[in-house]
Amino acid sequence: MRPTDLDLMAYADGELDDAAALEIEEAIKADPALADIIAKLQASRALAQAAFEDVEAAPMSQGLAALIGEIETPHAEIGQPQGREPTDPVIVPMPTRSRGGAAALTWPQTIWPALVAACAAMGLLAGYVLPGRSGPDTFLQLADNGSAEPGHLLVKALDTLPSGDDTRRVLIEASFEAGDGSLCRQFRLEQQTGIACREDASWRLVILAEASSPDRFQAAGGGDPVAVASAELGVTTRFNERQEAQLIEAGWTRKSD
Amino acid sequence: MANSPELLVREGLVEHLPKFRRFALVLARNPADADDLVQAGLERALVRAASYNPAYRLESWVFKIIQNHWIDQMRKTERQGPHDDISAAYSLVGEDGRERLEVLDMSAKARIAIEALPDDQRAVVGLILVNGESYQDAANVLDLPVGTVMSRLYRARQKLIGVLEPSAPEGTLQ
Numbered sequence: 001m002r003p004t005d006l007d008l009m010a011y012a013d014g015e016l017d018d019a020a021a022l023e024i025e026e027a028i029k030a031d032p033a034l035a036d037i038i039a040k041l042q043a044s045r046a047l048a049q050a051a052f053e054d055v056e057a058a059p060m061s062q063g064l065a066a067l068i069g070e071i072e073t074p075h076a077e078i079g080q081p082q083g084r085e086p087t088d089p090v091i092v093p094m095p096t097r098s099r100g101g102a103a104a105l106t107w108p109q110t111i112w113p114a115l116v117a118a119c120a121a122m123g124l125l126a127g128y129v130l131p132g133r134s135g136p137d138t139f140l141q142l143a144d145n146g147s148a149e150p151g152h153l154l155v156k157a158l159d160t161l162p163s164g165d166d167t168r169r170v171l172i173e174a175s176f177e178a179g180d181g182s183l184c185r186q187f188r189l190e191q192q193t194g195i196a197c198r199e200d201a202s203w204r205l206v207i208l209a210e211a212s213s214p215d216r217f218q219a220a221g222g223g224d225p226v227a228v229a230s231a232e233l234g235v236t237t238r239f240n241e242r243q244e245a246q247l248i249e250a251g252w253t254r255k256s257d
Numbered sequence: 258m259a260n261s262p263e264l265l266v267r268e269g270l271v272e273h274l275p276k277f278r279r280f281a282l283v284l285a286r287n288p289a290d291a292d293d294l295v296q297a298g299l300e301r302a303l304v305r306a307a308s309y310n311p312a313y314r315l316e317s318w319v320f321k322i323i324q325n326h327w328i329d330q331m332r333k334t335e336r337q338g339p340h341d342d343i344s345a346a347y348s349l350v351g352e353d354g355r356e357r358l359e360v361l362d363m364s365a366k367a368r369i370a371i372e373a374l375p376d377d378q379r380a381v382v383g384l385i386l387v388n389g390e391s392y393q394d395a396a397n398v399l400d401l402p403v404g405t406v407m408s409r410l411y412r413a414r415q416k417l418i419g420v421l422e423p424s425a426p427e428g429t430l431q
Contacts, residue, residue: 006407009414013385015392040422044367044414048386051368055282056275061292067299068274071267174312186312195312227262227310235311241393 003027008034012041017242139170139189140208150196150203158185158196158203159252162244175244179234183252186226193226195233198252206233266306269315270299276388277319283383284327286372294330298323316390320398324380331376370420371413378413381406386414 003024010016011024028034138151150158157170165172173186184197194208207229239247277298281291301322309318371382384395396403
């Protein structure tokens with residue numbers, strides 16, 4: 001069967017997975033004219049890039065040049081005040097780890113006691129976890145040491161759901177590799193948002209916070225604790241749909257693990 | 258402050274500045290308006306820097322801010338009534354670029370062809386063809402289904418190839 005025009009374009013742009021690309025290549029063998037179409041599509045991309053490649057060398061407007069100068073100046077006061085530490089995030093206190101890993105966040109040590117105390121004083125963990133309901137139908141549960149950990153439903157979602165699937169009570173928002181190589185997923189429950197990373201063949205909560213605006217791009221300023229934690233983790237790779245599917249298939253392990 | 262969202266945003270804005278300028282130029286079609294658009298987008302990104310989540314691509318976040326600002330500007334312009342700026346669509350060649358197409362090199366022709374595209378197709382071309390964004394990332398930036406992005410991209414490419422290859426039957430890649 002002849003591939004559709006959009007299939008050919010997706011092939012030309014390298015957007016198809018291996019199996020779909022193979023189908024296109026088989027179709028090209030049967031109909032060499034398809035190769036000409038793909039070549040034109042690829043040429044159109046190259047030309048579009050060439051048409052705007054001189055932008056980098058073009059002089060900037062005075063206003064933009066001044067702004068870039070300010071951005072490049074260390075500690076310049078633009079937009080949000082710099083150097084402000086988060087004062088009120090709801091952080092799940094993590095147990096001390098014997099070796100490096102995604103949970104080993106490098107928050108300033110002076111902040112940790114305040115965060116832990118705030119969590120305890122406000123009873124926030126109790127709000128997230130249903131005491132006595134650590135059975136198979138919970139998203140979050142309390143560990144023996146009093147910290148929160150993913151419940152059965154959240155573990156299942158982290159294991160199996162692709163990002164963006166909002167048909168369930170948990171939404172996986174993104175999957176990424178942290179700076180230390182850990183595989184992490186950011187999730188959203190009805191009232192909480194957080195990040196869990198793989199450790200010792202299970203998911204460990206790195207951060208759990210109250211969910212704020214569902215529009216991540218339009219959220220007001222104020223130091224989103226999940227964003228801060230994500231920055232602390234040092235995101236090195238954001239997994240695309242295909243990479244994520246491979247990790248789900250492999251049970252969130254890699255050959256090097 | 259190391260690895261704070263604010264610092265990541267500042268570093269990312271400078272690192273990816275050429276991408277933002279290219280995208281803005283595809284949208285605005287003249288360098289002065291494009292740099293104003295980038296400046297406004299970067300200022301907005303800085304104001305919201307504390308909320309930036311590094312789990313998402315900074316480029317996509319800023320592209321979206323630029324795109325939204327561009328749409329806001331277009332709506333304001335529409336409310337102010339039409340204005341004649343035909344030359345903006347042919348910024349490389351002045352008042353009547355079409356007559357001079359033959360003397361231009363291929364990349365200049367491509368730029369003219371892209372500038373002549375409708376706004377919605379230009380945005381897709383600016384993200385995917387000019388800047389190398391994936392279909393999915395472009396869909397996220399534009400708040401569109403991937404299928405819609407692909408349809409717009411294909412229609413834009415038909416026109417682009419048609420301009421570059423005038424002998425080909427119009428509206429087809431066959």
